[in-house]
Amino acid sequence: MLFGRKKKVDLADLTLEELRFSTEDLFVLLNGYDGCAVVVNPFKLRLDLVEEKKPERGPWRRAVVDRLAPSGWVDEEGNPNPELECALRALGQMGVGIADKPASRKRTMGVTLGAEGACGVVPAPGGGWQLRPFPDDRSLWPAKFREIFVPRRYPFSPAERGGHVSFAEEGNEGEAFGRALAQGDEATLAVLARRKGVDPEPAIRLSAYMKGGYRGFKAYVQDMTEVEPSYEMGWRWPDGGRGKLRMRQLVAVSKAGALLSFCNAWHEGMSLSLDDPDGEWKRKTAFTSIDFYPSGDLLEALLDIPDYPE
Structure with a gap:
């Protein structure tokens, strides 16, 4: 035997x-x-x-x-x-895709949701x-x-109250903003927010949780519901298509019920083509967003991809 x-x-x-x-x-x-x-x-x-x-x-x-x-x-x-x-x-x-890593090569699981229903893929x-x-x-x-996306690995508590602020990235202000968040530098956050004409309160509130360095889980979300993929190679290739793409790379500040997101979103004046060899589309559609979610519903929060700020 x-x-x-x-x-x-x-x-x-x-x-x-x-x-x-x-x-x-x-x-x-x-x-x-x-x-x-x-x-x-x-x-x-x-x-x-x-x-x-x-x-x-x-x-x-x-x-x-x-x-x-x-x-x-x-x-x-x-x-x-x-x-x-x-x-x-x-x-x-072509719906909303959620992946566990921003970098394509590192992704190990994800979910697609939309008009055709929803389905996940896992190792x-x-x-x-x-x-x-x-x-x-x-x-x-x-x-x-x-x-x-199990709570043990992806914890997300309800925020005490809601909040949202976003601003387009220009020059070196994005780096200054990140340092101020990590250092709890409320004065700098207030100055940068006023310069953008936005409410500094959500950023100042978030900085209280991030002071001294914070490492929350990361994720990537892209909304392709208004994108027509390319079939020029005989199979569906979204990156070669056209449409109003929106996406966010995020860090969850779990105890605060908040997401710090680095986003891109199509807006008026931008090309509909997703072929972006020189990075122009990404530069001109980039912005940062801070969002608090009182519901504590992680899926609801991830699906809330912000629009490009006015």
């Missing part, structure tokens, strides 16, 4: 959440990027080789069919069954990815989100 041999798993006996997918599998099944750009992005796939070799039409698709068709998750053409198709449609939609035990489809009842989404 041989020991140590793994029992072959019948994929038909697994639930959707138990299925494991590779990055290549999901690229084929999604026909491009996932909405939160956790699995498929330029750092998880060699997109130059994809463009040259088009493996999603050949070996990668055959691998999906060979593994998943016998159990009924896809058909002989690689088309997913209704349950899987519903989850993929939600994960790949699978032993490697690869697993899907986390959300229920149809949207009132249950905050609880489902917290199964992925």
Whole structure:
């Protein structure tokens, strides 16, 4: 009798959440990027080789069919069954994507939410990815989100009261603002806020929590509901598309129920093209935002991407 041999798993006996997918599998099944750009992005796939070799039409698709068709998750053409198709449609939609890291290469999990529903993607035990489809009842989404972004790792307390202030970044004032926050320098914060014509109170309130240095969890959120992706390479490529993109890289000041965000948002006078080789779009759409959330609902807070300040 041989020991140590793994029992072959019948994929038909697994639930959707138990299925494991590779990055290549999901690229084929999604026909491009996932909405939160956790699995498929330029750092998880060699997109130059994809463009040259088009493996999603050949070996990668055959691998999906060979593994998943016998159990009924896809058909002989690689088309997913209704349950899987519903989850993929939600994960790949042009909605709001939330990822656990600002840097694409470091992202390990995320969620996409929008008109097509919501679905998360998380690391699978032993490697690869697993899907986390959300229920149809949207009132249950905050609880489902917290199964992925668990409170232990992503704590977020209710703020004593709400508050919001944002201002466009110009010159070296962004660095001065960051130092003043970290040092609890209320006088400098007040001067910078008045110079921008904004209320200094939220910044001064936040500085009380950040004094002496503060390291909260980070996340990245992008709203692509008004973006038309490019299909010039035969698959969905949002970064090559056009539209009114909004995004925020944030640090959560958990005890304060606050988010310190470094944002970009399309505004009048800006190009709709997302192709930004010289960084002009990012420079001209950049701003900083401080927001307090009395609800303590992390999902609600993350979805509240600020508009570009007047």
